[in-house]
Amino acid sequence: MEQRVVVVGAGLCGSLLALYLAQKGYHVHVYEKRSDPRIHFQSKGRSINLALSDRGLAGLQLVGLDKKALEISIPMKGRQIHSAENSKLSFLPYSGREQEWINSISRQELNHILLNEVEKFSNVNVFFNHECVALDTITGTLSMECEGNMIHTKGEVIFGTDGANSAVRQAFLKQSAIYQFNYSQQFLEAGYKELEIPPSDSDNFRLEKNALHIWPRDGFMMIALPNLDKSFTVTLFMPLKGELSFENLNSSDRVIAFFKTHFPDAYEQMPNLSDDFFNNPTSSLHTVKCFPWQVEGKCVLLGDAAHAVVPFYGQGMNASFEDVLVLSQIIEQNSTNFEWKNILELFQVRRKQNTDAIADLAVDNFYEMRDATADPFFHKKRQLEIYLEQNHSEYFSKYSLVTFREDLSYYQAMTQGRKQDKFLMEFVKNLQKDESINYNLLLEKISLL
Ligand SMILES: Cc1cc2nc3c(=O)[nH]c(=O)nc-3n(C[C@H](O)[C@H](O)[C@H](O)COP(=O)(O)OP(=O)(O)OC[C@H]3O[C@@H](n4cnc5c(N)ncnc54)[C@H](O)[C@@H]3O)c2cc1C
Structure with a gap:
């Protein structure tokens, strides 16, 4: 098979997709706007670790990487709730069946193992520092900026896996009247900031290791997921504006007072709280829904580019990996009379209702985790x-x-x-x-x- 296909974005979905296509024998060009994440650490502000569960593992199994991913994960068997009253702890297993749990995995490490595997294939070229700035959806011509130069390229198919703020999707939007492209973007009133509970002085986990920790509070909440280096990545979710909001936590004294009042047990374990709080960005959260995802069998959106969801079901990456799995199934089922237009049409129809469902569930779960767990x-x-x-x-x-x-x-x-x-x-x-x-x-x- 000598078709050249193009993948825009070598994040989690793009690198899994590129690997699958490479294994199928396609000639794949991958363009990624950032520098190589294996050389430059870049995860500040974009969830350092993620909950990987069965749908994501099924996607990784497609390319033979599920076991490798589990080797670098920490099982989280349930939610450890830190109540507002005396920081009382209660453990709620994720499931009553022993073999069912979710896994905390580093975004960076997972991206590394995917990219390492991708680069083993001679039929793949990965170009870092190439930012897609425009796409002609009619001719399938991509324009890329690389160190001040403009580069143009074409592919039999362009896969837009360039994340929640997708440039490929932006190109669809520009021609929305032609393709009747529907698009909606819904911000949550809450934003988030990542903080850290480092390993203890005796180099141990400071909290229960095999749990996803939650501090539900009225109107805001905090969670923590374990890392292999025995630290926890802590994420504070709270309104961006208003009385109890990020906007109002604008001095070290206020941050410390806020944590002492609302998260006293966590505060004890966060020696770098004030520095982390002011060095790390505050980011917003939004849901993106759009349709159609494909144009004339030439360009298609997958992953967050097609369906960014808020992170409260821990399913954004899992859903993105499931996209690749479903696409692969459709490709296998249609190998005779193979036609990209047909494949991509089937793909978008099969996925849309499901990604809308997880998007809605994720918003519901924000309120459940924030309020109902109390x-x-x-x-x-x-x-x-x-x-x-x-x-x-x-x-x-x-x-x-x-x-x-x-x-x-x-x-x-x-x-x-x-x-x-x-x-x-x-x-x-x-x-x-x-x-x-x-x-x-x-x-x-x-x-x-
Ligand atoms: C706080 C937070 C917590 C989360 N927790 C979880 C979780 O626990 N479990 C879970 O399953 N999901 C989680 N998610 C969601 C998950 O991060 C995303 O769903 C997942 O990263 C989507 O993968 P993607 O490849 O589509 O996008 P991304 O991972 O964002 O990758 C997109 C890639 O495209 C590149 N790119 C962007 N623009 C361009 C351009 N113009 N040209 C070229 N390249 C470009 C980017 O640099 C990036 O490498 C979380 C998200 C957030 C924000």
Whole structure:
């Protein structure tokens, strides 16, 4: 196969896609605006670590890298909740089944293993410091800026995997009237800042290692994920403006007072808090929905470029990897009478409803993590679901449907999960003190939802 295809953006989705296409025998040119991340550390402000789960692992398995990724991950078996009252700890497993958990992985390390593998193929060329600045969607001609020079290139197909602020998508937008390109961008009122809990003086984890830590507070929250060097990457999510907001945390004294009041246990473990707070950027969060994702079988969007989601289901990268998996399945299923236009049309139709579903679930989960994890009924419901998952393997909570059932689409997981949530919340609210539960009857009712 001698077709040359072009991938714009060598982040997580682009490098996985380039690897798959290289393995299929395509001649692949990858253009990445940044310098080589294996030489220059660049992750400040863009989530240092990520939760990798089953859908993402299935994407990595496609290219044979799932096991390698797990080797550099830390299992997180559940949510460790740090309550506002006396920093009381409670552990909520992600699932009642022993083999189901999510994994904390370094964005940088994952990108490294993907790029290292990509570069083993002689049919791939990766060009760093090449920024896509324009795209003619009719001829498939890309314009790239590299160290002040303009370079033009063409490909049989252009894959836009250039992230949430995609330049490829921008080109679609410029010709939106021709392609009836629909686009929406929805900002969350909250932004985020990354901070750090370093390893202890005795070089140990300062918090439980195998958990995703959450400090839910009214109107804001903080999370922490473990790293292999025994530190935790901490992310504070709070409104960008208003009384309790990033805007108002504008002096070291205010930051320290805020942390002492709201996160006293974390504060004790954050010796560099003030420096980190003022050195690290405050970033905003938004959802991008658009359609169509492809133009005439020539250009197509994948990953965040097609569907940026807020990070509260830990699924943005997982969904992007699932894009590559689904595309590969469509390519395999259509290998006779192969035509890119047909492949890309099938791809966008199969994915759109699902990425819309995970986008909506992620926004819902922002409110759940921020507020509901502090709600006693929410805890009761989680306990009940854990019991059901531990004792009735056919039961999957909404979180488990989304995270551990890659055999279901995001849309199916969302629809079933939402029905279950509504039903079980009502159920625990109506449960009388000391009332015993008929679990078989309960499961039967759930199966009829
Ligand atoms: C705070 C935060 C936490 C997150 N946590 C999780 C999580 O726990 N689990 C999870 O699954 N997802 C998570 N995500 C989402 C995840 O980061 C993204 O979904 C994922 O990175 C998407 O991959 P991508 O390759 O599409 O985009 P990116 O990873 O952003 O890669 C895009 C690449 O394109 C390059 N590029 C950009 N513009 C151009 C251009 N004009 N020309 C050439 N190259 C260009 C960029 O330099 C970059 O390398 C999180 C996101 C955030 C912000």
